[in-house]
Amino acid sequence: MMGPVIGPGPEPVVPEGPGPDLLAANAPPASSPGHVTWGIEPTGPLRGDVRISGSKNAVTKLMVASLLADTPSVVTNAPRLGDVDITAGMLRSLGAGVEIDGDTVTVDPLSTTGSRIPISYTGLNRVPILMVGALLHRIGEAFVPLVGGDRIGARPVDFHVQALRQFGAEVELTDEGLEAKASRLRGAHFALPFPSVGATETVLMTAAVAEGRTILDNAAVEPEVVELALLLQRMGARIELQPDRRFVIEGVAHLEGATQRLGGDRIEAFSYLVAGLATGGKVRIFGCGQDRLVTAISTLQRMGARFEITDDHITAEADQLRPAAVQTSPHPGFMTDWQPPLVVLCTRAAGMSVIHETVFEDRLGYVDALRSMDAEVELFEQCLVGEACRFQESGSYHSALVRGGRDLRGAEVEMPDIRGAFAYVIAAAAAEGRSILHGVHHLERGYDQALAKFSDLGLRITPT
Ligand code: EPU
Numbered sequence: 001m002m003g004p005v006i007g008p009g010p011e012p013v014v015p016e017g018p019g020p021d022l023l024a025a026n027a028p029p030a031s032s033p034g035h036v037t038w039g040i041e042p043t044g045p046l047r048g049d050v051r052i053s054g055s056k057n058a059v060t061k062l063m064v065a066s067l068l069a070d071t072p073s074v075v076t077n078a079p080r081l082g083d084v085d086i087t088a089g090m091l092r093s094l095g096a097g098v099e100i101d102g103d104t105v106t107v108d109p110l111s112t113t114g115s116r117i118p119i120s121y122t123g124l125n126r127v128p129i130l131m132v133g134a135l136l137h138r139i140g141e142a143f144v145p146l147v148g149g150d151r152i153g154a155r156p157v158d159f160h161v162q163a164l165r166q167f168g169a170e171v172e173l174t175d176e177g178l179e180a181k182a183s184r185l186r187g188a189h190f191a192l193p194f195p196s197v198g199a200t201e202t203v204l205m206t207a208a209v210a211e212g213r214t215i216l217d218n219a220a221v222e223p224e225v226v227e228l229a230l231l232l233q234r235m236g237a238r239i240e241l242q243p244d245r246r247f248v249i250e251g252v253a254h255l256e257g258a259t260q261r262l263g264g265d266r267i268e269a270f271s272y273l274v275a276g277l278a279t280g281g282k283v284r285i286f287g288c289g290q291d292r293l294v295t296a297i298s299t300l301q302r303m304g305a306r307f308e309i310t311d312d313h314i315t316a317e318a319d320q321l322r323p324a325a326v327q328t329s330p331h332p333g334f335m336t337d338w339q340p341p342l343v344v345l346c347t348r349a350a351g352m353s354v355i356h357e358t359v360f361e362d363r364l365g366y367v368d369a370l371r372s373m374d375a376e377v378e379l380f381e382q383c384l385v386g387e388a389c390r391f392q393e394s395g396s397y398h399s400a401l402v403r404g405g406r407d408l409r410g411a412e413v414e415m416p417d418i419r420g421a422f423a424y425v426i427a428a429a430a431a432e433g434r435s436i437l438h439g440v441h442h443l444e445r446g447y448d449q450a451l452a453k454f455s456d457l458g459l460r461i462t463p464t
Contacts, residue, residue, distance in 0.1 A: 038451075039462040040428040040435045042410070045281030046457040050272045052287035053079035053448035054103065054262030058224040060087040060127045061201050062231050062260060066107035067096065067134035068209055069235055071257035078105045078262060079448035082441065086124050090117050090131070109257075115139040119176055122146055125445075126198060129157050129178065133206030136169055136182045145177040152360040152417060159192055159199035166190050167206050185210040187251055191217035194390065195245060195330045200225050207249035208237040216247040222331040223292050227263060234258035264288025267337040268447060270296045271422045273316045274341040275457065277305055278348050278430045282317040283457060290314060295334050299326060299342070303349060321349035323404055327356040327386030336360055340423035343367065346402040347375045348430060353402040358389035361396035366420030369413035373427050373435070376403035407432055415439035418446035425450070429459050
């Protein structure tokens with residue numbers, strides 16, 4: 001029952017850059033080598049240590065939450081990423097003070113007087129929609145340009161809009177973005193149709209200073225969502241996480257700024273562990289706790305990986321890899337962002353692996369380029385492993401069969417998105433012959449100092 005192979009995806013949209021007044025705020029992160037193409041020479045097994053940075057998918061949310069207080073908040077162990085610079089630019093455009101000093105980000109919300117995120121931020125990342133609740137509380141109105149983020153599915157914002165309306169906001173979607181206003185926001189009881197990370201974050205931030213009690217059912221409980229809840233609690237919010245994906249929030253009148261150290265990025269951690277395994281090497285990661293990687297570790301163990309796990313590091317190696325049958329799902333399941341590196345790893349395992357992507361319907365498009373590297377991957381519309389998912393009848397190619405064991409060959413490819421980008425670097429490192437990877441800005445949006453970290457593992461990368 002082999003299905004047809006998906007054709008090449010649409011050309012990636014290059015978002016319009018911010019206006020001149022914002023260019024400084026959006027300069028590439030200090031770690032950026034300023035190149036958009038990497039030449040990669042496979043150098044054999046990748047071995048060595050990687051210090052994992054703070055979590056990409058928590059840092060920007062904590063920066064936004066700072067807007068809810070009247071005094072500064074500080075995030076430490078922050079990764080140096082394009083997304084942090086973009087978010088800092090947006091906050092500054094509202095009048096907030098943002099200082100980035102090494103891995104410490106300080107947001108001073110006091111001088112925030114603006115309520116409109118400039119249209120030039122259209123499509124850059126998913127953060128603007130998360131600012132609406134805080135802006136409604138501070139200013140009473142908000143405009144945010146349409147959200148962007150990687151092209152891995154339709155990614156609508158309907159759950160956010162429904163939640164904001166239930167808090168009492170008037171929300172209108174225009175061709176340019178989302179306009180909202182509210183004279184008061186009142187707690188409500190609602191359930192998400194799917195445990196969306198972003199929509200849960202919108203609810204947590206809006207509910208924290210809304211009047212009365214909010215109950216959110218079917219909430220996302222990803223570690224990054226919990227990190228946001230922890231910061232809000234430190235700021236004075238009254239938040240409870242109950243069993244069965246339920247958050248209960250009692251609104252308070254004021255929040256104070258707080259300081260929080262970010263936990264390690266579990267996507268980065270998994271990606272480097274897989275880079276070691278896929279090249280027959282051994283990578284030891286520091287800075288990301290085992291508790292964030294439980295499902296990742298058990299999945300890799302089933303594939304034959306051996307782990308050494310201590311309180312400060314995790315090492316993985318394998319003599320021979322076995323194929324996998326994996327379905328992605330919200331936490332505590334196997335996370336969708338681990339899926340692209342896993343598929344590359346499956347090409348190194350002897351036998352047939354089956355992957356079912358259930359969080360984003362279009363997150364397998366990157367396999368086209370893997371095929372040009374001689375990977376044998378077929379995509380299917382059907383739900384191939386685990387439960388039937390929301391995309392069963394959608395016509396989207398969200399399952400993959402990977403026939404492992406064949407040698408990969410270096411190729412010239414375009415990076416499609418953050419996680420696909422990292423997967424290509426792993427594939428290039430495991431391949432025979434040189435690869436040329438274009439679109440390194442995708443990688444830099446999500447991985448702190450990837451060039452240096454890969455180089456430390458022995459990979460020869462020539463930025464051009
Ligand atoms: N969804 C809706 N309507 C909504 C919101 C979400 O239908 O209003 C759907 C989405 O289309 C998707 C599912 O719900 O099918 C889950 O989306 P979610 O809202 O959880 O994703 P997100 O908040 O947009 C964050 C991360 C993603 C990560 C997902 C899932 C950030 C900035 N992004 O996205 O990270 O894959 O949660 O864990 O936190 C990445 O880092 O590469 C990345 C894409």
